[in-house]
Amino acid sequence: MIIFPAIDLKEGVCVRLMQGDPDRVTVYGNDPVAVAARWAQEGAQWLHIVDLDGAFSSSPKNRQSVQSILKNISVPVQVGGGIRDRETAAAYLNSGVERVIVGTVALRNPRLLERLCEEFPHRVALGIDARDGRVAIEGWKETTETTVSTLVEQFSQMPLAAIIHTDIHRDGMQSGVNLKATQQLLESTHIPVIASGGVSTLEDIKALLPLASMGLEGVITGRAIYNGTLVLSEAISFVRENLR
Numbered sequence: 001m002i003i004f005p006a007i008d009l010k011e012g013v014c015v016r017l018m019q020g021d022p023d024r025v026t027v028y029g030n031d032p033v034a035v036a037a038r039w040a041q042e043g044a045q046w047l048h049i050v051d052l053d054g055a056f057s058s059s060p061k062n063r064q065s066v067q068s069i070l071k072n073i074s075v076p077v078q079v080g081g082g083i084r085d086r087e088t089a090a091a092y093l094n095s096g097v098e099r100v101i102v103g104t105v106a107l108r109n110p111r112l113l114e115r116l117c118e119e120f121p122h123r124v125a126l127g128i129d130a131r132d133g134r135v136a137i138e139g140w141k142e143t144t145e146t147t148v149s150t151l152v153e154q155f156s157q158m159p160l161a162a163i164i165h166t167d168i169h170r171d172g173m174q175s176g177v178n179l180k181a182t183q184q185l186l187e188s189t190h191i192p193v194i195a196s197g198g199v200s201t202l203e204d205i206k207a208l209l210p211l212a213s214m215g216l217e218g219v220i221t222g223r224a225i226y227n228g229t230l231v232l233s234e235a236i237s238f239v240r241e242n243l244r
Contacts, residue, residue: 001209001243002218003235004048004078004194005039005225007032007069009062011053016223022056028226032065036073039225042233046098047077048220054082056141058104070096080127080164084108089116093123099161103127104137106151107144114158121159125194128152129166133181136168148181152189160191162217167197177204177219183211192217199224205235212243 008015010025014035018024029035036047049069053061060066060082070077080101083089089100099122106113106126116124128148129136135151136143152163165185167178177198186193192215195208199221208219224230 001212001216001239002045002194003205003232003239004046004218004220005042005044005232006196006220006222007035007039007047007049008222009049009051009053009065009081012062012065015052016226017052022052026223026226033068033072036069036075039232040073040075042231043236044075044232045236046218047073047075049077049079049081050101051079051081055080056138058082058084058138060088066092066097067095078125078161080125086112086116086119089120089124093120099123099125101125101127101164103129106155107135107137107146110154113155117155117158117160122161124160125162125164126151126155126160126191127164127166129168130181131168148185149188152185152191156189156191162192162194163189164194164196164220166220169197176200177208179207179211182208182216183214186211186214186216190215194218194220196220199230201229202231202235202238205230205238209239209242 014029015025015027051060051062076098078099079097083100083102092100130148131143135146182195194217225232
């Protein structure tokens with residue numbers, strides 16, 4: 001089970017939002033490369049990068065910061081936020097990004113997601129951001145009538161790298177992970193799942209650990225590691241010691 005430290009980019013700096021609200025923002029670093037280096041030094045196996053400006057505006061706005069991280073940090077990177085066409089996805093994947101995350105496209109243009117999976121098998125992750133079991137898109141601004149289970153079933157035969165499931169109500173709130181929803185998702189798909197939203201302390205990592213045998217590839221953590229309620233190196237060590 002991989003612990004993914006989150007690096008959310010807004011206007012070139014590292015931030016965290018509460019429940020995806022751009023008006024509830026905390027800045028955690030003006031130098032994305034330095035932040036990425038910190039997590040790499042603590043043993044991060046992957047970096048989870050989101051271009052928040054891209055998510056809200058439908059096209060990436062922080063590519064320069066992403067490229068700087070790729071140039072200076074030798075840790076695999078997955079990137080999401082504003083990836084709405086083939087050219088953007090290909091540009092990321094051809095420049096050193098290991099996998100791209102698409103969310104809105106899955107509803108707006110499902111055929112594009114299918115083509116991306118065909119062209120870049122196991123390098124595209126489906127980002128499912130949910131409120132009360134229903135999928136939100138356009139940087140979480142719009143909650144649709146589509147359920148998580150419906151969307152997962154639609155793409156169940158695609159060679160996806162992973163499904164990244166975010167509980168919006170818990171994101172940035174450090175209120176604990178949604179174990180029930182995560183387990184239900186794991187039971188409904190053979191695709192690896194990455195959980196996101198609500199991680200607060202090592203206890204949350206411990207609670208998720210039993211789900212690794214069901215296909216939980218990892219968990220994304222942001223505010224907890226920035227605020228210090230969860231120490232990334234300790235979480236990584238705990239997982240390694242208990243999943244041998």
